[in-house]
Amino acid sequence: MGELPSVRRRWQGRLVVGAVCLVVSGWIVSFDPAKLVAPTARQQLLAFVQSGLPPDLSRSYLVGRTVRDGLLWAIVETLAISIVGTGLAVCCAVPASLLSASSVTHEGPLYVGASEWRLVSGRLVHTGVRWLLSFCRAVPAIVWGVLFVTALGLGPFAGVLALAVHNTGVLGKLFADFLEETDPLTTEAVATVGASRLQAVCHGMVPQITATVASYTVYRWECTIRSAAVLGFVGAGGIGYHLLLTVQRLQYQRLTTAIIAVFGLVLLSDWLASRVRASLG
């Protein structure tokens, strides 16, 4: 019971530090709630909302002249970018996670009595691939989008590659962490049967995580839909391009439609993902 006051003091200290950070950051971003309720701002917001209503549901906007320039096509394209992007990311993340999980490369039951040389080279591969994955992850998808649009030109393919690279970094690290958290005794039981390392990984370690990997992949796909929706801002295809165009051309009724479409897309992916996860059990 004697330690309670010191615990309380530590928490008081943390709260003070937190409050100071909050105030300083607020000053840096010129936080000013009064601006929101100022009469001119209110009028402008109201005008903006009014000019956006009703949403533009005309056939020429939804379907377009050649189908490929309509909003519906952009929605389909966004979905397609997220699916191919996530698929590519999984294909790269699986081998990358195997090469960067310490339990696969140099630690645990697979390396009982392994040579020093084997352990050192395993650790090198592990560290190298981890760094590579960190880099892929640290650069946001939209920045990868700018790079790929510059290199390959405008269009959804640049968006696919941007999502694939960034999500390889995310999923690769995630899968590697799962592999490192597998039960070592289960792997040991497979290894001591006389299995090779690769066999022990395939039949001892990987089956322990397949269900988790599948469910996180679906979750990540949900996230890529939201990323895909803004990739169009940098010309990498999808619905983002429509959002950008309508803002630039002051077509607020069309903007409303596009925003509703993004919202619908996110709801749809939420629902789909939860169905898939439920079926994975």
Place this chain on the structure above:
Amino acid sequence: MSNPSGSPFLRVSGVTKRLSGTTVLSAISFVVAPGERIAVVGPSGVGKTTLLRLLAGGLTPDAGSITVDGTPPDPHQLQLAYQGTTLVGHRTALANVRVGELATQSGVAGLLAPFGGGGTDRATELLRAVGLGDKTDTRVDQLSAGQRQRVAIARALLADGSIVLADEPTANLDPQTRSSILELLDTVVGSRPLLVALHDIALATSRFDRVIGMADGTIAFDEPVANVTDGQMADLFAADSESHPHPSVAPSSPSPTRHGGGWYG
């Protein structure tokens, strides 16, 4: 060392093992003669499982040596039936048992083998032998603890080592199944040596040639079963202050970390 029967001669000398800072086994020495049936008994936490894992090659000793017929054993010569908790829950009983074939398969076929169905092979036979003939396609996480135990035994038997080890094969089983499992081990093992870690004193004295009593990482006694006295057994389990006279029927043994009264400190 000549060995006309073809059954191997296992020698453990001065084996010591430390795990995360604490000495789990210190200077363990014993021999297992061809065809011998040995029970390793003692309360939880005395190092029985660690000893078996060292023999199976899942761990390496910090000191001492393990030899079979005078040479270090091949990776799969000593086959340990790990506890049922070490199976892969998301896979079927049959897939888990077929992991035991991995030693004899290599290349792509070896990687894919346990994924395949397989109808009338030895894995199915062994599952039938342990009483799970109707559970081959059931996922392991849908089996009871006792059924998992039997799947783990079938897996080790499929691997076909020349010396068979089993870690608490009777844990979580009802008394009837307990003796039937030991009977099964007895039959399938044949003339090979068998070393079983046991909690159950009655089973140890009724079905084995020799009993090794372990206390606190060392061997307390190592006697032919006829020479083991009730007093020796009682001492063994009394050494564990919080243990019970019949640990095998107690709901669960106290975890070693709780010694020292963490609740009151």
